Amino acid sequence: MKTTGGTDDQKRRAGERAAELVTDGTTVGLGTGSTAAFAVRAIARAVDDGLDVRGVPTSFATRELAREEGVPLVALDEVETLDLAIDGADQVDDDLNAIKGGGAAHTREKVVDAAADRFVVVADPSKTATTLDRAVAVEVLPDARTTVAARLRELGGDPTLRRAERKDGPVVTDNGNLVFDCEFGPIDDPATLSSDLSAIPGCVEHGLFVGMVDEVYVGTDDGVEVRTRG
Numbered sequence: 001m002k003t004t005g006g007t008d009d010q011k012r013r014a015g016e017r018a019a020e021l022v023t024d025g026t027t028v029g030l031g032t033g034s035t036a037a038f039a040v041r042a043i044a045r046a047v048d049d050g051l052d053v054r055g056v057p058t059s060f061a062t063r064e065l066a067r068e069e070g071v072p073l074v075a076l077d078e079v080e081t082l083d084l085a086i087d088g089a090d091q092v093d094d095d096l097n098a099i100k101g102g103g104a105a106h107t108r109e110k111v112v113d114a115a116a117d118r119f120v121v122v123a124d125p126s127k128t129a130t131t132l133d134r135a136v137a138v139e140v141l142p143d144a145r146t147t148v149a150a151r152l153r154e155l156g157g158d159p160t161l162r163r164a165e166r167k168d169g170p171v172v173t174d175n176g177n178l179v180f181d182c183e184f185g186p187i188d189d190p191a192t193l194s195s196d197l198s199a200i201p202g203c204v205e206h207g208l209f210v211g212m213v214d215e216v217y218v219g220t221d222d223g224v225e226v227r228t229r230g
């Protein structure tokens with residue numbers, strides 16, 4: 001489920017500006033998606049120039065990209081905290097709450113992004129909104145998909161099992177689980193919805209990132225707009 005309407009130039013500006021935050025000795029979370037990929041490539045160029053960093057990938061796809069580009073990696077289970085995480089988003093509201101999971105990587109993304117001292121989202125203008133209203137990705141244990149779907153409907157959601165492209169059947173996450181895309185309409189109270197989703201047995205993780213983002217770098221046609229929480 002890709003939801004982006006931004007241009008590659010906008011994404012590149014955001015990703016490259018965020019990569020400038022990486023300094024010598026930084027342990028950096030490497031996000032997933034086309035915008036975060038620009039940051040990963042920029043970090044790789046800095047590594048080529050002698051920068052000493054350790055990247056923590058948030059997905060199989062990002063691990064592959066970082067390896068190809070030459071970013072030194074450390075596994076998620078080897079770090080307690082990170083200095084910085086740079087990640088994309090599907091939507092960000094005025095309070096810097098975000099919806100993630102368009103690449104079905106939101107579970108590891110949330111672990112990495114939450115463990116970082118500073119979490120920067122890289123985005124293009126199509127991702128910004130006053131109120132979150134995109135479908136929320138919900139990763140579920142396969143055997144819990146029926147009960148979780150029922151609980152999501154009780155919360156007012158309309159869940160659809162995410163289907164794979166170029167494979168018959170559902171998307172299977174890097175963790176071996178399934179994903180619902182759940183429409184809630186405009187989300188007026190993201191914090192309450194986040195807590196309600198987290199409380200569903202069998203919900204491994206959902207894509208609402210509430211109160212986690214420190215800054216959003218929005219790449220535009222002629223620069224980067226920096227939004228800061230508070």
Ligand SMILES: O=C(CO)[C@H](O)[C@H](O)COP(=O)(O)O
Nearest residue numbers: 033034035088101102103105
């Ligand atoms: O949350 C994500 C993956 O799970 C991505 O960061 C999000 O989907 C944005 O991707 P893109 O930059 O390609 O639009």
